[in-house]
Amino acid sequence: MLQLVQLRWLAVAGQLATILLTHVVFDIRLPLIPMLGVLAGLVALNVASVGLLRRARPITNAELFIGLLLDVAALSAQLYFSGGATNPFVSLFLLQVVLGAVLLERWSSWVLVVATSVAFALLTAVYRPIVLPPDIPGDLFALHVQGMWVCFALVAVLLVMFVTRINGNLRAQDANLAEIRRQAVEEEHIVRIGMLASGAAHELGTPLSSLSVILGDWRRNKTIARNADLARDVEEMQAEIQRCKAIVTSILLSSGDARGEQSAATTVRTLLDRVIADWCVARDFTNAVYADHFGRDVPIASDVVLQQAVFNLLDNAAEVSPSINIRLAREDDALVLRVCDEGPGFAAEQLANLGKPYNSSKPELGRGLGLFLVGNVARTLGGTLAARNLAKGAEVTLRLPLAAIRLGEDDDG
Incomplete structure (x- = not known):
């Protein structure tokens, strides 16, 4: 939608410049009020599109499709007031078709093809002919060829700008998806580590408890109790066992949640x-x-x-x-x-x-x-x-x- 908004601003500026150039320089009288009204409609459409962009939810295919159909209608209206299919800028319909093929779902792209084809066909029969001044300089066919060249250059530049921008967006999206996949793999790895640590902690609980019981029996043994060095060693071993049990308990309490119940x-x-x-x-x-x-x-x-x-x-x-x-x-x-x-x-x-x-x-x-x-x-x-x-x-x-x-x-x- 953002790309369409930018292209539509270029279309408004280009059409306004073309209308003024034709009217002032070539002295070709065009119906200015309805043609400027169409430009005002495009401006209103852009304002509405910017409003859609500011919403929290994504732009849908239907919204893009309606926007492109309105662009086709606006171009058809401008061509109707300026010679119909005889206007060299009628090739701009191809730009709408390319945009639809890139942005829209398959069914809506084909509907746009039908809409532009019907509009082109109607403009061959229904249009307001351009009234040329009698003293227009140069050959009429030469002017038409020049207009076709300008239209070709305009379509080529706009397509390169648009497709390049879209490709950049797609590359950025691919890079973002690759980063998301990498993070997912790492998080899966962390889950596996957490499960292994939790399982090991559960398995270590039994032998640690057994060792604690054995050391308690040793500490109460009269032979060991009379030997100060052995009693001290048993006491140190009991302290280390308690430390190991505390570590195991900590693993069991903290496995899996970075902001869990132990906060x-x-x-x-x-x-x-x-x-x-x-x-x-x-x-x-x-x-x-x-x-x-x-x-x-x-x-x-x-x-x-x-x-x-x-x-x-x-x-x-x-x-x-x-x-x-x-x-x-x-x-x-x-x-x-x-x-x-x-x-x-x-x-x-x-x-x-x-x-x-x-x-x-x-x-x-x-x-x-x-x-x-x-x-x-x-x-x-x-x-x-x-x-x-x-x-x-x-x-x-x-x-x-x-x-x-x-x-x-x-x-x-």
């Missing part, structure tokens, strides 16, 4: 301070420098998956660097977390495929899922994940819009 009220600063501190303790990592430049705190909803995304981001940096720098900031009403490491950086292929599964330089099978899962969480919340190499190391940036995780409006808006 809790917190703030940006409280969440990041706690998550980074927990990560340093869990990984026994002491060389993490954390800088908070977020500004005024904002209440947000926190859940296990969001925390795990930050864990994965930090794990990815800690695997390749003995020290990391973490910077929290607020940019354009978005939470921005930057993690810089001192590792070897990303290969060009890794940067090009950032956010895709198994995109890792590590030789072990199954690696490269950390940033993939972080990128999926970012995309689910409407954010982005980006990476770049520094002079030494690399920087990974997680950006999340506060509107996606905010609990209420803060004073900063």
Whole structure:
């Protein structure tokens, strides 16, 4: 519809220029009032078409079909007042046929072919002849040939403009569909990972419970209780079992939903301070420098998956660097977390495929899922994940819009 609106504006300008040129330069008297009335009708049609474009729902085939039929009627009226089929611009009917073939469904395209053919046939018999002045310069046939050349050039230019624009739209649509398919494949992959993780968590529950019972029996055993070293070892094993059970419970609670039932009220600063501190303790990592430049705190909803995304981001940096720098900031009403490491950086292929599964330089099978899962969480919340190499190391940036995780409006808006 937008293409038709633009072409219709060109048609109005071209017809107005042609009418004035014929009337003023060649002194050929045309019925100006009805012909200008047809142009006014085209302007009204364009205004109505723009109104249709501003609606929320898509343009239908019927609306495009009616618009093209009205264009055919307007062209037929202009030709009727200016010589009918003897007018060299009668070939403009072909432009309407091409537009219909490109834009309309098959049945409506053929109806448009019939409509233009009938209009052409009627214009061969019913029209107002052009009254030429007696002193018109040049040969009449030569003027007709010149008019045919102008019509051919006009149709050729308009067709190239229109078809080129339509092809560009189709290429953009194909690229969008390819991106949607890629995201669907990635999300299917995430579902499979979630199902495998959930299944593994269920299967691990039984042996972990059995080990917990056995360790409890050992702890009550008098022989082990009298040996301080063995008692301490059993106590440490029980603590590790409880930690494993907590991890399994976390997997079961968070599988499948990035904003699920485990969401809790917190703030940006409280969440990041706690998550980074927990990560340093869990990984026994002491060389993490954390800088908070977020500004005024904002209440947000926190859940296990969001925390795990930050864990994965930090794990990815800690695997390749003995020290990391973490910077929290607020940019354009978005939470921005930057993690810089001192590792070897990303290969060009890794940067090009950032956010895709198994995109890792590590030789072990199954690696490269950390940033993939972080990128999926970012995309689910409407954010982005980006990476770049520094002079030494690399920087990974997680950006999340506060509107996606905010609990209420803060004073900063």
